[in-house]
Amino acid sequence: xDRNFYLDLAASGLRMPIAADLVLxxxxxxxxxxxxxxxxxxxxxxxxxxxxxxxxxxxxxLRLEKEWLLSGLGVPAEQIDAYHFxxxxxxxxxxxxxxxxxxxxxxxxxxxxxxxxHVAANSEKVPVGMVIGPYSLATKLLADPIxxxxxxxxxxxxxxAQALAAALSLAVGLVERSAALQVAAGxxxxxxxxxxxxxxxxxxxxxxxxxxxxxxxxxxxxRRVRAAIVDGGADFILHDCGELNETLLRAxxxxxxxxxxxxxxxxxxxxxxxxxxxxxxxxNLPSKSFYSDAAITTDGVRAASEELTARMAATGHxxxxxxxxxxxxxxxxxxxxxxKVLALAGR
Amino acid sequence: xxxxVGLQEAVINGKLPVATQLTQEMLDAGVAPGxxxxxxxxxxxxxxxxxxxxxxxxxPEVLIAARAMxxxxxxxxxxxxxxxxxxxxxxxxxxxxxxxxxxxxxLVAMMLEGAGFRVHDLGVDVAPEKFIEACVEQGATVxxxxxxxxxxxxxIARTIEALKEAGMKDQVKVIIGGAPVTQAYADEIGADxxxxxxxxxxxxxxxxxxx
Numbered sequence: 001x002d003r004n005f006y007l008d009l010a011a012s013g014l015r016m017p018i019a020a021d022l023v024l025x026x027x028x029x030x031x032x033x034x035x036x037x038x039x040x041x042x043x044x045x046x047x048x049x050x051x052x053x054x055x056x057x058x059x060x061x062l063r064l065e066k067e068w069l070l071s072g073l074g075v076p077a078e079q080i081d082a083y084h085f086x087x088x089x090x091x092x093x094x095x096x097x098x099x100x101x102x103x104x105x106x107x108x109x110x111x112x113x114x115x116x117x118h119v120a121a122n123s124e125k126v127p128v129g130m131v132i133g134p135y136s137l138a139t140k141l142l143a144d145p146i147x148x149x150x151x152x153x154x155x156x157x158x159x160x161a162q163a164l165a166a167a168l169s170l171a172v173g174l175v176e177r178s179a180a181l182q183v184a185a186g187x188x189x190x191x192x193x194x195x196x197x198x199x200x201x202x203x204x205x206x207x208x209x210x211x212x213x214x215x216x217x218x219x220x221x222x223r224r225v226r227a228a229i230v231d232g233g234a235d236f237i238l239h240d241c242g243e244l245n246e247t248l249l250r251a252x253x254x255x256x257x258x259x260x261x262x263x264x265x266x267x268x269x270x271x272x273x274x275x276x277x278x279x280x281x282x283x284n285l286p287s288k289s290f291y292s293d294a295a296i297t298t299d300g301v302r303a304a305s306e307e308l309t310a311r312m313a314a315t316g317h318x319x320x321x322x323x324x325x326x327x328x329x330x331x332x333x334x335x336x337x338x339x340k341v342l343a344l345a346g347r
Numbered sequence: 348x349x350x351x352v353g354l355q356e357a358v359i360n361g362k363l364p365v366a367t368q369l370t371q372e373m374l375d376a377g378v379a380p381g382x383x384x385x386x387x388x389x390x391x392x393x394x395x396x397x398x399x400x401x402x403x404x405x406x407p408e409v410l411i412a413a414r415a416m417x418x419x420x421x422x423x424x425x426x427x428x429x430x431x432x433x434x435x436x437x438x439x440x441x442x443x444x445x446x447x448x449x450x451x452x453x454l455v456a457m458m459l460e461g462a463g464f465r466v467h468d469l470g471v472d473v474a475p476e477k478f479i480e481a482c483v484e485q486g487a488t489v490x491x492x493x494x495x496x497x498x499x500x501x502x503i504a505r506t507i508e509a510l511k512e513a514g515m516k517d518q519v520k521v522i523i524g525g526a527p528v529t530q531a532y533a534d535e536i537g538a539d540x541x542x543x544x545x546x547x548x549x550x551x552x553x554x555x556x557x558x
Contacts, residue, residue, distance in 0.1 A: 082447050082472060146450065147414060150361075150407045200450065203405035291497050294531030330497045 001126075001188060001235055003278060006258045009054065010280045010318035015305070016053040017287070017323045017341045023047040024059065025329035034059070035107045037114020044115055045123045051345040056125035058116070060193055060239075060326035062132040064109050065174045066140050072100030084143040087159075089166045097170055101177045109178070113185040120186030128237070129182030133194025134175045134221035138167035139201065146201050149217055153210040164217075172221040176228040183232035189258065190229045191237040194222065198242025207247045219251055226255055237261065241284075241325040249274045263324040264288070268308065272317040280318040284308075287323035290340040291333040298336075301343040349378045351386040354419070358391030359398075361411030363418045370419040380423045381431030388416050388423075389432075392461025399458075400546030406454060409545075413457035434465045436556045439481035440491035441469035443506055446499035451525060454545040455491060462549045464489075475502075475509030482510075482519055489552065492538075494525040503528070504536040520555050524548065 009016075024030045024043050033039040040059075048056040063081065070080045073096060085093075105113070112130075119127040132140075139145035148164035155161060179190050197218045207214055226236045238252055241263025252260060253275045260279050262268065264286040275281060285304055289295035296304065305321055312319040327341055350369055357366035373383050395412040398404040404412075438459055442452045449471045460466045467485045469477050481487050490510065494500040503523050510516040522540035523533055533541035540555045542548035 144410070144453075146407050147410050150411050200406045203407040205405070206407060288497055288527050289529070291500075291527065292529055292532060294535075295529050328496065328498050331501055333497075 001258075003235075003258055006235075006280045006320075007278070007318050010320050013309075014053070015051075015321045015345050016055065016282070017051050017327055017344050018057045018060065018325070019051060019323065019327040019341050020044050020047045020057060020059050021326055021328050022334070022338055022341060023050065025334065034061075035111045037111045038118050040111050041115035041118025041122065044119055045125060048123070048125045050347075051341065052347065053345075054126055055128050055189065056119045056123065057128045057191065057326075058112060058130045060130055060191075061108070061112070062136065062140075062193060062195075064106070064112060065132050065137050065171070065178050067106050068109055068178070069097075069100060069141075069170060069174055071106055072096065072103060083141075085141055085163065085167070086143070088163055089141065089170060090163070091166075094166060094169055097173050101173060105181075109181075113181055116182055116185040116187050126188050127186050129179065129185075129187030129190040129234070131175050131178045131182070131190060131192055131225065133192050133197065133218075133240075134168060134171040134225060135201075135218045136194050136196035137171035137175060138164060139196045141167045141170070145196070149201055149213075150206065152217060153206050153213040168217065168221060172224055175221075175225050179225055179228045180232055183229060183234045187234050189235035189237055191239050191259075191261070192222065192225055192229075193239045194218070195240055195242045195263075197240055197248060199245055199248070200243060202248070204245055204247070207245075214247065214251055219255075222255060226257075239325075241265075246271075246274060253279060259320070261322070268319070269311040269315050269317075272312075272315045275317065277317060280320055281312070282320045282322050284322070284324040285344055287325060287327045287341070287344075290327065290337045291330040293336065296340070298339045298343050301340045305344055305346070349373050349376070349382070349386070351382075351390075354383070354387035355391035355394065358388060358412050358415050358419070359394050361408065361415050363415045366415040366419040367422060370422045374422060374426060379431070380426040380428075383423050384420070384427070384432045388419055389461060389463055392416055392458075396458050396461065396546055396549055400544075406450065409454060409457065413461065416461060433463060435463045435553065436489050437465040437467065437485060437487045438489040438491050438552075439467045439469060439478055439485060439487035440493070441473035441478065442471040442493045442495070443499055443502035444472055444474050445502055446494050446496055447471045448493075448495035448525075451495065451545065452491075452493040455493070455524065455542075455548050458545045458549050459491075459552065462553070464552070475506040478506055479509060479513050479515060482515055488519050489556065490519050490521045492521065492523045494523075494528065497527045500525065500527050500532070503538070507536055507538065520552075522548070522552060522555065 148160040151158040151161035235258045237259040238257040239261040243265040261282040354369045520539040523538045
């Protein structure tokens with residue numbers, strides 16, 4: 001789509017929570033729906049309709065590509081979520097990757113593709129795909145990815161740094177293919193979620209000492225994923241709800257996403273000077289705290305919405321008010337969270 | 348004379364080879380193992396904690412410092428006798444059931460260990476009964492519970508309930524933390540302590556166990 005589509009949405013004063021998980025958990029059997037493309041697609045459409053958003057965001061399920069890789073490598077299903085390579089990954093896993101990419105998809109990945117097709121066929125909403133960022137996926141494959149990243153900067157021949165390098169190669173291959181599959185299934189935009197690319201994993205000192213680390217660990221692979229999305233004819237949205245600094249934000253801006261979605265650790269009005277006005281900033285009310293009235297009340301959400309909107313208007317930067325991440329359903333707090341998301345959406 | 352300052356610097360700067368070399372030299376020279384820990388390694392990690400609290404260090408610098416300390420500790424440990432290193436308390440730490448995130452938990456564990464607590468790390472996705480077992484079998488008097496997700500945070504409360512049901516809640520201090528956790532939530536579910544970050548966790552727990 002034309003970049004102006006997003007700029008126009010921003011200019012219209014759109015408010016856009018990402019909250020498919022909330023609506024999913026209103027259903028009788030959320031887990032079954034997450035594996036049923038048509039049912040999942042219906043939930044995604046219902047979410048976009050409830051909150052009045054033209055973009056139909058999917059679940060932000062950052063487990064999909066890890067599950068695809070590890071099931072392809074023969075890791076038992078019950079071990080996948082917590083699985084980390086104890087040595088490697090290395091040559092054997094890299095050699096297996098082409099077969100995994102051309103092999104069977106997992107049920108959840110299949111459902112997410114079918115959900116995109118359902119949204120495209122049954123609504124006027126813009127189907128949005130979702131992939132985890134390659135660096136974030138690589139960190140999920142290693143027991144201590146932060147130390148490995150440190151070593152990648154200062155001692156790239158160390159076995160832990162080599163393991164991270166191999167994990168990154170696996171990750172980018174999977175994410176590129178996942179993004180391409182989603183575009184082929186009808187996604188007109190894909191949100192790439194890269195929350196590990198933050199100062200928690202890449203300290204300002206490291207980024208200053210070894211500037212090329214950012215390219216090596218994060219940016220080169222994001223460029224490849226972006227190309228897979230854009231070359232397929234879809235729009236590239238970047239999401240990072242981690243704690244970011246100027247170096248990271250300026251780097252993200254070079255990717256020219258149509259939307260840059262940031263978390264509540266970033267004070268949006270203070271970072272607009274680093275982001276070109278062609279990039280819509282999106283976010284970032286503290287939706288991870290919506291479960292708690294002590295942290296923020298429904299009236300507090302309304303006030304924070306007004307305040308952030310006004311501050312962003314003063315900067316003149318294109319902006320869409322939203323949640324800081326996918327708003328998750330918390331057992332026992334569902335109604336409270338929904339009331340706050342509706343308040344954010346101005347409903 | 349033992350180069351405790353050099354050892355501290357090696358830990359602070361995360362220089363594993365230097366830390367292990369200095370430690371081995373001290374052991375070979377007959378320096379008391381307890382002194383290596385108490386004068387070199389722990390003061391080094393305390394500086395790391397201070398710098399982390401002051402935003403001079405970030406998580407990677409802390410982890411790499413802890414790696415240097417652990418490498419040195421591995422050399423010292425076989426030589427330590429009971430009482431060489433005072434233990435402030437034994438902590439059973441873990442990420443609660445259903446939650447696989449471990450960065451914050453690991454960071455707290457390292458900070459506590461570096462400050463002189465004995466830490467028993469139960470890992471991630473830890474069922475309530477595992478914390479109870481750790482209290483009984485490891486003599487833990489502190490239970491540290493972490494959750495990163497709003498969806499798994501209720502399992503902090505469930506773990507506290509399980510401790511109550513087992514009649515152990517009054518015998519241990521429960522401290523909690525994680526991105527969605529707040530002081531208000533800690534108060535609501537009856538936790539004894541809450542810390543918004545790993546750096547301030549050490550001071551909070553020191554105050555709690557000395558009260």
